[in-house]
Amino acid sequence: xxxxxxxxxxxxxxxxxxxxxxxxxxxxxxxxxxxxxxxxxxxxxxxxxxxxxxxxxxxxxxxxxxxxxxxxxxxxxxxxxxxxxxxxxxxxxxxxxxxxxxxxxxxxxxxxxxxxxxxxxxxxxxxxxxxxxxxxxxxxxxxxxxxxxxxxxxxxxxxxxxxxxxxxxxxxxxxxxxxxxxxxxxxxxxxxxxxxxxxxxxxxxxxxxxxxxxxxxxxxxxxxxxxxxxxxxxxxxxxxxxxxxxxxxxxxxxxxxxxxxxxxxxxxxxxxxxxxxxxxxxxxxxxx
Amino acid sequence: xxxxxxxxxxxxxxxxxxxxxxxxxxxxxxxxxxxxxxxxxxxxxxxxxxxxxxxxxxxxxxxxxxxxxxxxxxxxxxxxxxxxxxxxxxxxxxxxxxxxxxxxxxxxxxxxxxxxxxxxxxxxxxxxxxxxxxxxxxxxxxxxxxxxxxxxxxxxxxxxxxxxxxxxxxxxxxxxxxxxxxxxxxxxxxxxxxxxxxxxxxxxxxxxxxxxxxxxxxx
Numbered sequence: 001x002x003x004x005x006x007x008x009x010x011x012x013x014x015x016x017x018x019x020x021x022x023x024x025x026x027x028x029x030x031x032x033x034x035x036x037x038x039x040x041x042x043x044x045x046x047x048x049x050x051x052x053x054x055x056x057x058x059x060x061x062x063x064x065x066x067x068x069x070x071x072x073x074x075x076x077x078x079x080x081x082x083x084x085x086x087x088x089x090x091x092x093x094x095x096x097x098x099x100x101x102x103x104x105x106x107x108x109x110x111x112x113x114x115x116x117x118x119x120x121x122x123x124x125x126x127x128x129x130x131x132x133x134x135x136x137x138x139x140x141x142x143x144x145x146x147x148x149x150x151x152x153x154x155x156x157x158x159x160x161x162x163x164x165x166x167x168x169x170x171x172x173x174x175x176x177x178x179x180x181x182x183x184x185x186x187x188x189x190x191x192x193x194x195x196x197x198x199x200x201x202x203x204x205x206x207x208x209x210x211x212x213x214x215x216x217x218x219x220x221x222x223x224x225x226x227x228x229x230x231x232x233x234x235x236x237x238x239x240x241x242x243x244x245x246x247x248x249x250x251x252x253x254x255x256x257x258x259x260x261x262x263x264x265x266x267x268x269x270x271x272x273x274x275x276x277x278x279x280x281x282x283x284x285x286x287x288x
Numbered sequence: 289x290x291x292x293x294x295x296x297x298x299x300x301x302x303x304x305x306x307x308x309x310x311x312x313x314x315x316x317x318x319x320x321x322x323x324x325x326x327x328x329x330x331x332x333x334x335x336x337x338x339x340x341x342x343x344x345x346x347x348x349x350x351x352x353x354x355x356x357x358x359x360x361x362x363x364x365x366x367x368x369x370x371x372x373x374x375x376x377x378x379x380x381x382x383x384x385x386x387x388x389x390x391x392x393x394x395x396x397x398x399x400x401x402x403x404x405x406x407x408x409x410x411x412x413x414x415x416x417x418x419x420x421x422x423x424x425x426x427x428x429x430x431x432x433x434x435x436x437x438x439x440x441x442x443x444x445x446x447x448x449x450x451x452x453x454x455x456x457x458x459x460x461x462x463x464x465x466x467x468x469x470x471x472x473x474x475x476x477x478x479x480x481x482x483x484x485x486x487x488x489x490x491x492x493x494x495x496x497x498x499x500x501x502x503x504x505x506x507x
Binding site for chain 2: 243244247271272273274279280283285286
């Protein structure tokens with residue numbers, strides 16, 4: 001670059017306007033950072049065992065609120081196991097044992113006084129295969145609302161159903177056939193119905209375990225668009241084998257290997273310049 | 289071997305070939321200028337087509353890699369670097385062609401003065417380009433950083449020669465035609481050195497994931 005005295009040149013270029021633009025940018029970045037740093041879910045020294053076999057080793061992780069976090073890693077690395085520890089879904093496995101803490105808004109969900117049913121309302125889950133109840137579309141959504149006694153009147157109930165279906169981007173497709181069987185919907189619609197069912201009970205966190213693995217590309221795209229929209233109101237955590245999906249929808253990515261959390265960072269960093277060689281090797285297909 | 293590996297190797301080979309051809313072009317124009325060998329500079333103009341073709345090939349291959357192989361991390365940075373660098377190398381080659389065109393005029397006139405600093409500027413520019421290419425092919429960030437620092441030498445020589453040429457032209461207005469042609473030549477050399485710097489910045493991005501262009505580290 002043809003500049004005789006670069007230091008002088010740079011100083012003189014730093015006009016008032018330039019400084020102002022920089023200050024505004026910095027303040028925006030700081031706000032972004034502050035927002036991102038607000039932690040919703042936190043794992044503290046978490047170990048998990050299936051009987052004698054240890055599946056997770058000393059996981060420490062802070063998941064920021066109102067963001068999408070993707071868990072990636074080869075099969076058997078522990079990502080789904082970890083996801084299930086976040087709403088105690090592993091409790092139903094007899095031999096399962098947990099050490100350490102999972103904090104949801106600073107409260108340990110493994111504390112003795114925790115109401116697990118309420119926990120699973122606050123931390124909803126969408127599975128790999130859609131799991132609609134063999135009931136009408138309307139009844140699928142209403143089920144959780146009624147159990148949790150969230151509606152005071154029939155009108156409120158109907159409003160909540162409509163809102164949940166709208167949030168799940170399904171309303172326009174089903175509004176004229178709410179009494180039809182949920183099983184008559186397509187695979188992608190069924191999966192969005194399950195998301196709507198989760199949203200209807202007003203969760204704080206939504207866990208998704210490979211939610212698109214059984215869907216075609218168009219249905220996948222709809223779910224991905226939905227995930228990106230959900231980030232505005234909810235903390236979404238998604239397990240996916242599809243790394244392009246992780247890079248498309250998530251703000252943060254955690255890479256697991258052999259039960260250990262190898263790296264957690266902003267998705268952009270993980271996919272362009274991961275710090276750990278193991279992460280680089282996995283996402284570039286050198287192993288796994 | 290990973291499927292992407294073959295494509296990345298092909299990209300590297302093409303970038304290397306493009307770089308070698310451009311390095312030859314710089315060497316030949318500097319020599320043609322210093323030795324007043326117009327025939328040599330004409331070769332540079334004809335050889336440029338091959339460099340243009342290679343740029344298109346690299347563009348296509350890198351685009352295919354992005355779409356079909358969906359590279360990530362180191363693979364992604366390498367692909368982006370190739371795509372970007374091919375454009376930079378092509379512009380360096382264009383500057384060599386422009387110098388060759390000025391040589392046509394310069395060599396038809398009597399020498400302005402014995403060249404002392406001009407060959408020096410040509411040599412440093414050529415070496416900077418050579419080293420930037422080597423840094424790119426071997427991923428040598430130390431060499432890239434050393435090469436970036438050499439840009440100051442080229443800039444200093446540019447100012448020195450520029451002032452000298454102005455002085456000569458002011459003293460003897462009959463030298464204005466030759467003098468101004470030489471001004472263009474040193475400007476092209478100075479730009480070539482800048483482009484070598486840009487290649488080195490891409491090497492640092494490729495290896496360290498850091499974008500240093502337009503930052504203090506780039507200086």
